[in-house]
Amino acid sequence: SLSEKLDSAFNKIRGKGVLNEKNIQDILREIRLVLLEADVNYKVAKTFINYVKERALGEEVLKSLTPSQQFIKIVKEEMERIMGGGEDNSLKLEVAPPAIYMLVGLQGSGKTTTAGKIANFLRKNFKRNPLLVPADVYRPAAILQLKKIGAQLNIDCYPSDEKENPVDIAKKSIDYAKQKNLDLVLIDTAGRLHIDEELMKELENIKLAVNPHEILFVADAMTGQEAVNVAKEFDSRLDITGIVLTKLDGDARGGAALSIRAITGKPIKLVGVGEKLNDIEIFYPDRIVSRILG
Amino acid sequence: LLGKKELDEDVIEQLEELLISSDIGVKTTLYLIEKIEERISRAKLDDVKEVKNALKEYLLEILMKNHSELIFNRKPFVIMVVGVNGTGKTTTIGKLANKYKNSGKKVLLAAADTFRAAAIEQLEEWAKRANIDIIKQKEGADPSAVAFDAVKAAQARDVDVLIIDTAGRLHTKVNLMEELKKMKRVIKKVIPDAPHEVLLVLDANTGQNAISQTKMFNEALDVTGIVMTKLDGTAKGGIVVAVTNEFGIPIRYIGVGEKIEDLREFNPKEFVEAILE
Numbered sequence A: 001s002l003s004e005k006l007d008s009a010f011n012k013i014r015g016k017g018v019l020n021e022k023n024i025q026d027i028l029r030e031i032r033l034v035l036l037e038a039d040v041n042y043k044v045a046k047t048f049i050n051y052v053k054e055r056a057l058g059e060e061v062l063k064s065l066t067p068s069q070q071f072i073k074i075v076k077e078e079m080e081r082i083m084g085g086g087e088d089n090s091l092k093l094e095v096a097p098p099a100i101y102m103l104v105g106l107q108g109s110g111k112t113t114t115a116g117k118i119a120n121f122l123r124k125n126f127k128r129n130p131l132l133v134p135a136d137v138y139r140p141a142a143i144l145q146l147k148k149i150g151a152q153l154n155i156d157c158y159p160s161d162e163k164e165n166p167v168d169i170a171k172k173s174i175d176y177a178k179q180k181n182l183d184l185v186l187i188d189t190a191g192r193l194h195i196d197e198e199l200m201k202e203l204e205n206i207k208l209a210v211n212p213h214e215i216l217f218v219a220d221a222m223t224g225q226e227a228v229n230v231a232k233e234f235d236s237r238l239d240i241t242g243i244v245l246t247k248l249d250g251d252a253r254g255g256a257a258l259s260i261r262a263i264t265g266k267p268i269k270l271v272g273v274g275e276k277l278n279d280i281e282i283f284y285p286d287r288i289v290s291r292i293l294g
Numbered sequence B: 001l002l003g004k005k006e007l008d009e010d011v012i013e014q015l016e017e018l019l020i021s022s023d024i025g026v027k028t029t030l031y032l033i034e035k036i037e038e039r040i041s042r043a044k045l046d047d048v049k050e051v052k053n054a055l056k057e058y059l060l061e062i063l064m065k066n067h068s069e070l071i072f073n074r075k076p077f078v079i080m081v082v083g084v085n086g087t088g089k090t091t092t093i094g095k096l097a098n099k100y101k102n103s104g105k106k107v108l109l110a111a112a113d114t115f116r117a118a119a120i121e122q123l124e125e126w127a128k129r130a131n132i133d134i135i136k137q138k139e140g141a142d143p144s145a146v147a148f149d150a151v152k153a154a155q156a157r158d159v160d161v162l163i164i165d166t167a168g169r170l171h172t173k174v175n176l177m178e179e180l181k182k183m184k185r186v187i188k189k190v191i192p193d194a195p196h197e198v199l200l201v202l203d204a205n206t207g208q209n210a211i212s213q214t215k216m217f218n219e220a221l222d223v224t225g226i227v228m229t230k231l232d233g234t235a236k237g238g239i240v241v242a243v244t245n246e247f248g249i250p251i252r253y254i255g256v257g258e259k260i261e262d263l264r265e266f267n268p269k270e271f272v273e274a275i276l277e
């Protein structure tokens, strides 16, 4: 863990007398390695360490009696600040119905399952009447997957046809929702690469057609270094409104959370914590910080 | 001009960024940098190009050490496909089935993910595309029962290769890992030395958690091969270097897209060049 590594690093220094810039550098290196081992992006880790360095030097950690604890405190505070401590990360609901949400992200990140989870969550806690909309016409049995999830939850699922265009599916689903007095539309899109021009354009077209209130980037918590480039591209093309981090029920440290948050500045709204349809929680910055720091 | 010392530090930092950014991981990166620094200090490397070549050499050394192809020396050759959620197991099975069929083998698939919504139908679609038979039961059936039926059927139908799809599961879920161990025992009841290949599917986007995944799946099942998927994206998949180095498991194939033909045999040289470009 970070505290163990810093304690041992400071113990080495203690014998040599007073703290100086050189051993601060050693301490900072230890912290940087912890972040990299937790999958924080290389450049994000570097920038983060500079914040910590400035604060450490500025707060006279050099004169502190408990420099190791002082450092940990600074690291935790800086990370929680970046993660959005104190920021409003609630889902947009106070809109003229239907509220329209769109789920986007790389292949296999958990979008379809998350669509079901969010529908269930908002019905349970905010008395919404959701409509699940399968807009993935490429993956075998993707439409059936969301249909089955809807059936499990007893939540309406738009009858998409895989021969239809996802943009048309999205448009028609809004009329369908209005007809049936459903006040929340969740559009599940196909997984895609951020470098697939045609498919990224498709997402832009869906956005243009239905003007979603939430564009949620669904990211796997175990993602490594590339989390930054992927998130940056989805954000720059779509101006995402929030992030959902999935599979946090595993033992991935989740450094991707810091990377994605640092590069997009967008709020992490929800976390997926299991395969069942009620395994979703609101995101709390302090929890992911202790996880990343080990 | 920079003095030799600054040049070295600059080069070392560039290398560190290149390796870490490819998901090679801290431990392996530090090990490789150490070897490079030794050679620089012995003045055996004069520029970035030479340094990169040395790095290529060291990476290739790690990957070649455990490199081996699948040899179909049993009939039916039983492959059990496992891995965490969403890595590309079902799609990879579709690709493998097609590849083996095209090479003249009689292939049978088993839809042993009886848990996830539409998992059976998803694999059925792939079987249809490759024009291959599939053994399946109802959603919610015991996955081991499906595997048992499939192995029996493979024997009865004189099949060359049986590929068993399992539900994605996190390696930290003890009961789910037990379910896989049970499936392996059940398969052994029919064919004592089966499964002949336990294929772990890793996603190229995954960071250091791939090490923990490999460790746990290996401890539970004795993994004999790895497939790394989604290398058509921008992730470099450097995690296979650490994984193969630590566990000695060969990388069999890589997935490079979502279509049935998007599968390649793992080529260490091409892989290393892609990382270093």
Ligand SMILES: Nc1nc2c(ncn2[C@@H]2O[C@H](COP(=O)(O)OP(=O)(O)OP(=O)(O)O)[C@@H](O)[C@H]2O)c(=O)[nH]1
Residues within 6 Å of the ligand: A106, A107, A108, A109, A110, A111, A112, A113, A114, A136, A139, A142, A189, A190, A191, A192, A246, A247, A248, A249, A271, A272, A273, A274, A275, A279, B085, B086, B116, B168, B170
């Ligand atoms: N353990 C765990 N598994 C999850 C979580 N969220 C999703 N999954 C699983 O991850 C796998 C992929 O989920 P999907 O919902 O199919 O992912 P997707 O993003 O829709 O996939 P594509 O449409 O192919 O891009 C499934 O096995 C899900 O059950 C989570 O929070 N925890």
Ligand SMILES: Nc1nc2c(ncn2[C@@H]2O[C@H](COP(=O)(O)OP(=O)(O)OP(=O)(O)O)[C@@H](O)[C@H]2O)c(=O)[nH]1
Residues within 6 Å of the ligand: A107, A108, A139, A191, A193, B083, B084, B085, B086, B087, B088, B089, B090, B091, B092, B113, B116, B119, B166, B167, B168, B169, B229, B230, B231, B232, B233, B254, B255, B256, B257, B258, B262
């Ligand atoms: N770009 C790309 N996508 C891939 C590749 N392999 C699989 N996929 C996609 O990844 C997503 C998940 O694939 P699946 O085959 O459902 O993954 P899985 O491991 O069986 O998922 P679970 O059974 O839910 O654990 C799908 O959208 C696939 O099309 C690949 O090599 N490249």
Ligand SMILES: [Mg+2]
Residues within 6 Å of the ligand: A111, A112, A113, A136, A142, A188, A189, A190, A191
């Ligand atoms: Mg999906």
Ligand SMILES: [Mg+2]
Residues within 6 Å of the ligand: B089, B090, B091, B113, B119, B165, B166, B167, B168
């Ligand atoms: Mg599957």
